[in-house]
Amino acid sequence: MSAPLLSIEGLDVRFQIGRSLFGKGESLQAVRDVSLTVEPGECVGIVGESGCGKSTLARAALDFVTPAAGRILWRGRDLATLDAAGRHAFRRAVQPVFQNPLGSLNPRMTVGDIIAEPLETLRPDIPAAERRPRAIAWLEKMGLTADMADRYPAEFSGGQAQRIAIARAMISEPEMLICDEAVSALDVSVKAQIVNLLQALQRETGIAIIFISHDLAIVRQIATRVMVMYLGRMMEDSATAPLFARQYHPYTQALLSAVPIPDPAAERARVPTLLRAEVPSPLRPPSGCVFHTRCPAAKPNCILEVPAPTHPADGRTVACHYAGVQIRGMQVAG
Amino acid sequence: MAMLEISNLGVSFRTPRGTLHAVKDVSFSLEPGRCLGIVGESGSGKSQTMLGMLGLLPQNGTVTGSALFEGEELIGAPRRRLDELRGARMSLVFQDSITGLTPHMRIGDQLAEVLQVHKGFSRKQALAESLAMLEVLRLSEPERRLRQYPHELSGGMRQRVMIAMALLCKPSLLIADEPTTALDVTVQATILSTLGKLKDHAGTAIILITHDLSVVAGVCDEVAVMYGGRIVEHAPVDELFAAPAHPYTKGLFMCTPRIDMPTGGMLPAIPGVPPPLNAMPPGCAFSPRCPEADARCEQVRPEARRIGNRLAACLKVPA
Numbered sequence: 114m115s116a117p118l119l120s121i122e123g124l125d126v127r128f129q130i131g132r133s134l135f136g137k138g139e140s141l142q143a144v145r146d147v148s149l150t151v152e153p154g155e156c157v158g159i160v161g162e163s164g165c166g167k168s169t170l171a172r173a174a175l176d177f178v179t180p181a182a183g184r185i186l187w188r189g190r191d192l193a194t195l196d197a198a199g200r201h202a203f204r205r206a207v208q209p210v211f212q213n214p215l216g217s218l219n220p221r222m223t224v225g226d227i228i229a230e231p232l233e234t235l236r237p238d239i240p241a242a243e244r245r246p247r248a249i250a251w252l253e254k255m256g257l258t259a260d261m262a263d264r265y266p267a268e269f270s271g272g273q274a275q276r277i278a279i280a281r282a283m284i285s286e287p288e289m290l291i292c293d294e295a296v297s298a299l300d301v302s303v304k305a306q307i308v309n310l311l312q313a314l315q316r317e318t319g320i321a322i323i324f325i326s327h328d329l330a331i332v333r334q335i336a337t338r339v340m341v342m343y344l345g346r347m348m349e350d351s352a353t354a355p356l357f358a359r360q361y362h363p364y365t366q367a368l369l370s371a372v373p374i375p376d377p378a379a380e381r382a383r384v385p386t387l388l389r390a391e392v393p394s395p396l397r398p399p400s401g402c403v404f405h406t407r408c409p410a411a412k413p414n415c416i417l418e419v420p421a422p423t424h425p426a427d428g429r430t431v432a433c434h435y436a437g438v439q440i441r442g443m444q445v446a447g
Numbered sequence: 448m449a450m451l452e453i454s455n456l457g458v459s460f461r462t463p464r465g466t467l468h469a470v471k472d473v474s475f476s477l478e479p480g481r482c483l484g485i486v487g488e489s490g491s492g493k494s495q496t497m498l499g500m501l502g503l504l505p506q507n508g509t510v511t512g513s514a515l516f517e518g519e520e521l522i523g524a525p526r527r528r529l530d531e532l533r534g535a536r537m538s539l540v541f542q543d544s545i546t547g548l549t550p551h552m553r554i555g556d557q558l559a560e561v562l563q564v565h566k567g568f569s570r571k572q573a574l575a576e577s578l579a580m581l582e583v584l585r586l587s588e589p590e591r592r593l594r595q596y597p598h599e600l601s602g603g604m605r606q607r608v609m610i611a612m613a614l615l616c617k618p619s620l621l622i623a624d625e626p627t628t629a630l631d632v633t634v635q636a637t638i639l640s641t642l643g644k645l646k647d648h649a650g651t652a653i654i655l656i657t658h659d660l661s662v663v664a665g666v667c668d669e670v671a672v673m674y675g676g677r678i679v680e681h682a683p684v685d686e687l688f689a690a691p692a693h694p695y696t697k698g699l700f701m702c703t704p705r706i707d708m709p710t711g712g713m714l715p716a717i718p719g720v721p722p723p724l725n726a727m728p729p730g731c732a733f734s735p736r737c738p739e740a741d742a743r744c745e746q747v748r749p750e751a752r753r754i755g756n757r758l759a760a761c762l763k764v765p766a
Contacts, residue, residue: 162631163602270720271489300488301658305702305716312713327631330661330704334714354709371636372706373661377684379707380665385636391587391601 116189118289118321119151119174119207124183126169130396139396143169145345146183151289156315156322158336158353160329160368164395166345167325171293174323175209176200205235208282212294214274218266218281225262228252228280235285251280255310272303279310289321290314297326308335329372333357341365344395344403347422351429361431363440364404370441386440402434409443410435448518449476450652451620456512456522458492458499467724469495471676473512479619482646482653484667484684486660486699490721492676493656497622501539502529517619535565538613540606542625547609548597554608555593561615580611585637603634610638617649624656635662642666660703664688672696675722675732682757692759694740695733731761739763 124147131138144166151157159167172178173185176192185192187203195203208231211217218227229248232239239247249259255276266274275295282290292311296304312335314320326332332339333353340350341364349362360366367386374380388407393399399406405415412435420434431437458470470492477483487493499510500521514521516537521529533539541547549557558580559573568576574593581589584607597605606626613621623642627635643666645651655667663670664684671681672695680693691697698717704710719736722728730747734740744762751760 162633272720300721301660301699302488302702302717303720305704305714306718309713309716329632330706333706334704334710357706357709368633369706371632373632373635373639373659373665374705374707375661375664375688375700375703376705376707377664377688380661383665385640387585387637387640388633391604 116186117150118153118155118188119149119323120186120189121147121149121170121174122184122186123148124170124173124185125181126166126173126178127181141396142398143345143395144173145398147342147345147347148183149340149347149350151321151323153288153321154315154319155338156324156336158332158339159323159325159342160327160332160339161342161348162327162368162392164344164392165342166395167342168293169345170342171209171291171323171325175207175291176203201235205285206288208285208287208290210275210278210282210290210292210295212297214271214278214298215266215269217278218274220266223263223265224252224269224277225249227266228262228277228284231281231285247284248280251284252277255280256306270303271299272306275299275307276310279307279314283314283318283320286318287320289323291323291325293325294327295324296331297328304331311335329369341368344392344398346403347430347432348404349429349431349433351426355426355429361425361429361436362433363408363410363435363438366440367407384441386443402432404433409440410438449515450479450517451477452513452515453496453500454513454515456496456499456510456514458495458504459509459511460505461507461509464725468727469676469724470499473673473678475671475678475681477620477652477654479652480646480650481669482642482655482667484663484670485654485656485673486658486663486670487673488658488721490724491673493673494624496673497539497624497654497656501533501537501622502526531565534561534618535616536618537620537622538616538618540609540613540621540623540626542628545597545602545605548605550597552596553593554595554597554600558593558608558612558615561612565616576615577611580615581608584611584641586611603630606630606634607638610641614645614651618651620652620654621645622654622656625658626655627662628657628659639666660688660699661705672699675727676724677732677760678751678758679733679761680757680759681751682759686756692754692757692764693733693761694737694763698736698738 124144126144128141128143129138130141161167173180225248228251229244232244249262257276296307324336336353338352339356341348343364349365367388370386393406401417402415402420405411415434420432422430422432423436425431425436454474456473459466459468473496485493498504500514510522555574558577559570562568562573562576578589586592586607627638646653667684669683670687671678674695680696691700701715717736728734730745731749734744749760749762751758
């Protein structure tokens with residue numbers, strides 16, 4: 114069996130906070146012992162509240178931050194040991210799309226130049242004369258028009274700018290897109306267009322996507338598999354349909370129950386599990402299971418022992434001592 | 448008589464490129480203890496309607512029409528009178544909680560100030576009242592929060608402080624502009640349930656401005672959908688969700704994915720983007736994107752018509 118496209122094994126990422134002349138500061142563990150594999154053509158959704166480490170995981174997968182422990186393998190080869198050529202190939206193969214498209218496009222370059230620019234460094238095999246036609250082809254593939262190539266980013270709406278950002282990411286013909294809240298800032302009607310565009314790209318090119326979002330309904334729409342994170346750790350990892358049908362981890366249950374439904378009757382029937390409001394500081398994460406301070410089903414051993422990932426059902430990984438417990442109706446006081 | 452009666456409200460801005468009309472001919476009324484959701488995309492005029500009504504437009508903005516609040520005309524009222532009303536009888540919560548709080552004042556002082564100014568409370572009384580309000584909003588360690596500064600709080604905590612501040616004087620009208628948009632869903636659930644209780648128990652009328660139909664479904668009694676500066680459909684929440692009439696409302700429903708339903712294939716999307724304010728089509732503003740539009744829609748601007756309990760501004764909606 115061939116190696117997966119991307120494989121993250123036991124990843125730890127730490128940041129040093131408040132380091133100065135007078136002290137070392139504190140160590141913030143943004144990602145702790147997270148493993149994830151992405152197969153070609155898959156779309157893996159990563160969900161969780163702010164500060165859960167989902168963006169840091171994305172940045173590590175892009176080789177933007179160096180892991181403190183663990184390995185990231187691209188087609189079976191460890192990123193840390195790649196030579197210059199291997200690293201160059203990796204840069205070409207994995208491309209990011211960020212949340213704020215207007216912030217990620219150079220305002221002083223024309224859209225055509227912005228889209229063509231990655232070819233200079235990532236695809237030296239393509240002759241310079243062919244760059245612009247390729248950029249225009251991608252512009253049109255994204256539903257924009259060729260005459261837009263000579264305009265500047267400021268002239269475009271958020272949705273159009275995100276299309277330009279995706280064209281720029283796609284022009285080097287990568288094998289994986291890492292979308293970090295790529296549709297979160299867009300209006301509802303435009304959001305659906307961009308999600309459809311990404312799905313169409315996947316069908317046509319077989320590209321793999323890591324789709325990071327706090328919008329669970331959108332993730333259900335686009336992802337084939339979903340990983341739920343909380344305070345830097347993996348809570349649950351499952352194929353999309355089974356995850357939305359049944360959640361084994363109490364945190365996943367609470368997270369999903371909090372999402373409002375665009376249907377007044379369903380909304381009146383919905384009983385969200387209101388967690389204790391505050392996520393603990395990632396500088397001082399709770400002992401044992403990091404979720405125990407907010408978990409309605411927590412027992413004494415949850416305070417003491419970090420739950421090892423188990424596989425209670427096919428293709429599902431859950432990090433909970435009581436995987437499968439249902440917290441519906443349980444409320445945490447306070 | 449309704450607590451709030453808005454008639455033919457318009458908001459325009461003078462710009463170097465000419466006058467832009469952000470809000471046109473908006474009318475609605477609101478009774479005590481009711482919640483109106485105003486739904487629309489960016490640029491639809493939903494926030495400007497409220498800012499215009501409250502006298503909070505920037506220098507180049509002009510508001511026309513009428514807004515009667517508890518029988519008192521707000522449009523053209525002296526600034527001092529509006530200052531008295533805002534914060535006391537009607538209050539506001541914005542999306543961006545960090546700019547809504549003064550960075551160098553402790554949370555407790557900012558909250559207490561509201562009661563000291565509007566109600567003449569002593570500082571001690573005002574702090575006690577503020578503490579009670581933070582408890583109602585389920586903020587952890589409320590005593591400690593009172594001594595903290597805004598930057599020491601998370602976004603969700605700050606937003607609840609903003610809501611506490613808005614509720615301190617027990618206003619009869621609360622206007623919440625995208626109050627949960629920047630927050631995590633778990634915090635959103637707490638805030639929405641607070642808004643629901645407020646409406647039911649305290650009789651507060653709420654105007655909830657949002658782009659998210661699912662937020663509206665749980666809390667609101669009626670919904671106004673805005674597009675291109677106008678209300679295109681206004682209906683009781685159950686009727687709107689059961690059978691949206693305006694093609695834009697229909698489109699919004701179709702492209703909103705539901706977490707409780709499995710999906711098959713593509714989301715039906717509305718093609719195109721909303722028209723810019725300086726290039727509004729002569730007819731219906733939605734006609735360039737509308738699947739049902741014909742030549743008449745492009746030329747004739749539809750007036751809002753009453754159909755049963757709802758209002759819809761579309762030539763294609765049968766009477």
